[in-house]
Amino acid sequence: MTNMLCESAFFGVVISLLAYELGMLLKKKFGFPIFNPLLISIAVVIVFLAVFDIDYQNYNDGAKYLSYLLTPATVCLAIPLYEQMEALKKNIKAILAGILSGVLTSLTVVLALALIFNLNHKMYVTLLPKSITTAIGMGVSEELGGAVTITVAVIIITGVLGNMLAETLCKLFHIDEPIAKGISIGSASHAIGTAKAMEMGDVEGAMSSLSIAVAGILTVVGASIYAMFI
Structure with a gap:
């Protein structure tokens, strides 16, 4: 099951977005600065990769598509x-x-x-x-x-x-x-x-x-x- 997920072209994108959404929900619920969506998403992704023993490269092969949005977002x-x-x-x-x-x-x-x-x-x-x-x-x-x-x-x-x-x-x-x-x-x-x-x-x-x-x-x-x- 894990191998099948890792082979998906959008595996990294889905994990990243879900982790960020979790951070957004925590920020809205508690309102404390420590519940920063970006900080939460980074921590969640690290824990997820470590628990399921997923290689970072496999994750990044999908997550890199998010990076393509950085340039237009900056503009x-x-x-x-x-x-x-x-x-x-x-x-x-x-x-x-x-x-x-x-x-x-x-x-x-x-x-x-x-x-x-x-x-x-x-x-x-x-x-x-x-x-x-x-x-x-x-x-x-x-x-x-x-x-x-x-x-x-x-x-x-x-x-x-x-x-x-x-x-x-x-x-x-x-x-x-x-x-x-x-x-x-x-x-x-x-x-x-x-x-x-x-x-x-x-x-x-x-x-x-x-x-x-x-x-x-x-x-x-x-x-x-x-x-x-x-």
């Missing part, structure tokens, strides 16, 4: 930004300054932690692109000599944590301005955090979408400079 992030074009024009200087601050903060924190924990150069550059989208982060890590697979894991963890904690941190630090919320979320936790920003409001989602692209470009340049420090 769709331009829609809320277009709808908030007037707000972007009026606050362009503050927005760019906020994104730059977010990128520099991320890189500086990684540098500080690397010095505190005495990380070698490879592990240090592996962590530098933690706050940008996976596609760009993988390229940065590979170019600087980092461990790409660990970079991917760190990027996902950063995004999930941003998604879980974004709203709570905004309330804790009394950040009420929608533009500020969107910039902080997008520059710190890329696309996964942006999903939360869109739940918070249209302006938040639009600014977070913008931050993904700009922060990615700035990090490519900034990471190359910071890589020389260790």
Whole structure:
């Protein structure tokens, strides 16, 4: 039975969608940030593969079809930004300054932690692109000599944590301005955090979408400079 399921072209897609739907149901029922749908789905898939002794490659042969949707989904992030074009024009200087601050903060924190924990150069550059989208982060890590697979894991963890904690941190630090919320979320936790920003409001989602692209470009340049420090 297990072999028959694994041989199905859409086995990975079905398991992924069911796991995510379970996460959505738990989030709606309990409402706690820890019940993040993405986090739940990752845990469920890992447990499922381990319990039924299913090879990851067999799972990914089907699940990879979901990856094809990443590009059009990313392009769709331009829609809320277009709808908030007037707000972007009026606050362009503050927005760019906020994104730059977010990128520099991320890189500086990684540098500080690397010095505190005495990380070698490879592990240090592996962590530098933690706050940008996976596609760009993988390229940065590979170019600087980092461990790409660990970079991917760190990027996902950063995004999930941003998604879980974004709203709570905004309330804790009394950040009420929608533009500020969107910039902080997008520059710190890329696309996964942006999903939360869109739940918070249209302006938040639009600014977070913008931050993904700009922060990615700035990090490519900034990471190359910071890589020389260790």
